[in-house]
Amino acid sequence: MTVLCRTLLAMSLLALPAAPAMASTSALVVGVDKYPHEVSLDGAVRDAQDVTQALKAADVAPIRQFINEQATKDAIRAAWGELVAAAERGDTIVFTYAGHGAQMPELVAGSEEDGLDEFLELPGFDRARAEETASEIIVDNELSAWFAEAEAKGIHVLFVSDSCYSGGMNRSISGKTRLAPMVRAKLPPPSKEALSGAKVRDVELSQVTILAASLESQPTPEVVIGGEPRGALSWSFARALEGAADRDGDGRISRVELEDYVFSNVKLQSEALQVPNFTPQLARSDKEIVLSLPRSAKVGVAPTVSGTKHALKSPRETGWTGNLPLSVVGDMPDLANIGGDGVPYRWEATSGVFYTPNGDVAAEHVAPKRLQGVVDKFILVDFLKALAAQSPGAVSLKPVKDIYFAGDRLNVEAPQGGYANMLVFNLANTGEAQLLDVQIAGSESHAFKLRDLEVVKPFGADHLVVIATNAPVDAIAAAFANSDLDAAALLRLLETRLEGSESTIAVQPLYTRGQGQ
Known part of the structure; x- marks a missing residue:
């Protein structure tokens, strides 16, 4: 009788419609301190490792991490392609970068309002040999092409860039800024991805959210947090991943929750030197979710009975x-x-x-x-x-x-x-x-x-x-x-x-x- 009941139960379970697959999150994490041809940084690798640890604690997988000399454009591009290929509609890819950012005259005429392209500078780039090493930068138009690939599959993208492109400050800061000098040397013609990405408009990337460390008019300094040089945005984002931004404890971080948490903590940890920048500037809806983290409520601050207020840890x-x-x-x-x-x-x-x-x-x-x-x-x-x-x-x-x-x-x-x-x-x-x-x-x-x-x-x-x-x-x-x-x-x-x-x-x-x- 027991065997028969178990058999009937198994048959009834097989007859039930399959439950919808839960959306998954994967990540690509890049952190560069060592620049052979540039002023090196002190906290970008710590940032990347901190973010990676927080992602692992939230059960995000797979995570592809590239540190210092591992961060080549070919390796990063290949990893991105693999993550997009493996992801399904409704999934999320988190892409974080901590390192130098810089500007140069636009590669595709008329593609930038200010006539300047922004780019992420990787260790292999040497501005003294800009034309020879131009393959070791990732231009903003190329990123647009990458994001468009994910958009076409219905994949959500959260890009967190802890770098800077321009600006100055009035306060005397002893730490370094994540700003490399402007590149004015001749570069090769733009890549096919840069050409295609130049045609992509922000409104077409309806599932992409970009979080930058500061406005383009501001620098992004390395500041001391916990006694160590760090990026205030990366530090805040790692704490958000741990659940501190998940104010209602539902295991999901909305755009509003992330924005409220990151704005407050970047200002706090940078001693008011930075104002983060979201693209799009406003949430697409009040309930827009940017991250689903099954374990965020467990690893972060536990919600109280009210579900909205949190009991502070010592x-x-x-x-x-x-x-x-x-x-x-x-x-x-x-x-x-x-x-x-x-x-x-x-x-x-x-x-x-x-x-x-x-x-x-x-x-x-x-x-x-x-x-x-x-x-x-x-x-x-x-x-x-x-x-x-x-x-x-x-x-x-x-x-x-x-x-x-x-x-x-x-x-x-x-x-x-x-x-x-x-x-x-x-x-x-x-x-x-x-x-x-x-x-x-x-x-x-x-x-x-x-x-x-x-x-x-x-x-x-x-x-x-x-x-x-x-x-x-x-x-x-x-x-x-x-x-x-x-x-x-x-x-x-x-x-x-x-x-x-x-x-x-x-x-x-x-x-x-x-x-x-």
């Missing part, structure tokens, strides 16, 4: 130690909570200037007795960044600049969130914590707005912080009334209340300088 689980690596030029004062690995902050005893690991001036005229307060401020900033990377909030500063000068006026705004409480404060470059607004459950809630704020001394790096939370904030607000509240004490208050809470955190860096500096 930053110590993500590598935050509560210490700050610091290099001192001159006599070392007696300081607490310093040490650790990675690129350090720096303080010059003679001038009193305090520098970030990126080389930015974070504070001026810092006397030895004030140094501990500045150290504690950046320990707190790192703590808040670790929380914000899990659940980013929103705050905007207008006009948008990488640096503001004395006399500039600006507006700050934070939207009203769906949380019971909101706390808005400034961490000044002097190390002081200044309460700007507090909204407590039961009181009237509102969007926070600070209008016509003028930039005045002291100059350096301020950090505006907006915490929207369901955790109680009464005691924190009361502590701000105490003039003795410093960054170290505020850290203790926040650490005990925010870990495990449903919260979002937004941090807006604000770098200022005197006129003529």
Whole structure:
């Protein structure tokens, strides 16, 4: 009888219509640090390896990875062709690139509005022998032809380019930028793919989404994240893949979810040096899905019962130690909570200037007795960044600049969130914590707005912080009334209340300088 039941069950299962195959995701990952004929980079390979690890954790397969000298155009083109051939309608291919980008006069006359082609520069390209080595660049029109191949099969493409093509910055950054010089030397006639790709218009690539590290008018710098040179876009994208962008925990990342997460975290990790750029600029629909990751909800931040708000993990689980690596030029004062690995902050005893690991001036005229307060401020900033990377909030500063000068006026705004409480404060470059607004459950809630704020001394790096939370904030607000509240004490208050809470955190860096500096 048991055998008969099993046989009938098997026959009934065979008679059922086949379930639709689940769409799959594959990936092509390229990272280049070593350029024999160009200034080499420091963080592009780390970016590629980080993205690959996050893809593997999300069960993405196959993944084709090309690092440094492995990144030849023929190898990358062949891998792309294999992924397209193996994919079926509705599948997704993720293509990420971390390395140098550059520009040159357009190869196909009239194909570019600005008369310039952008290209990804591979290790084998030598601008001194541009005509001979031109096969080791991937021109934007060629990428369009590649994407059109996938489009023709109904395959979704997400291209993430952590490189740059043009632009300049006002802030002094000690790290490298992923910008190679303009190529003006004569190149061979465009390839067949470049010719065909020049005819492809963006509107024809209806299933292709491109995420660039910055606007064409901006550089893409390598910044220090976790003590190491990295690309802020690649770092943020890897965290998104781990599930941090999947706010509703459904295992799928929508265009809106990816955009909200990446914009917030690139600004945060680059200290407001970059604004990412999506193509198309707006989502095609409110429910447009750019990635389906079966394991994203498992490897990321777990959703709460509400399904939309997330319980924050302790930053110590993500590598935050509560210490700050610091290099001192001159006599070392007696300081607490310093040490650790990675690129350090720096303080010059003679001038009193305090520098970030990126080389930015974070504070001026810092006397030895004030140094501990500045150290504690950046320990707190790192703590808040670790929380914000899990659940980013929103705050905007207008006009948008990488640096503001004395006399500039600006507006700050934070939207009203769906949380019971909101706390808005400034961490000044002097190390002081200044309460700007507090909204407590039961009181009237509102969007926070600070209008016509003028930039005045002291100059350096301020950090505006907006915490929207369901955790109680009464005691924190009361502590701000105490003039003795410093960054170290505020850290203790926040650490005990925010870990495990449903919260979002937004941090807006604000770098200022005197006129003529």
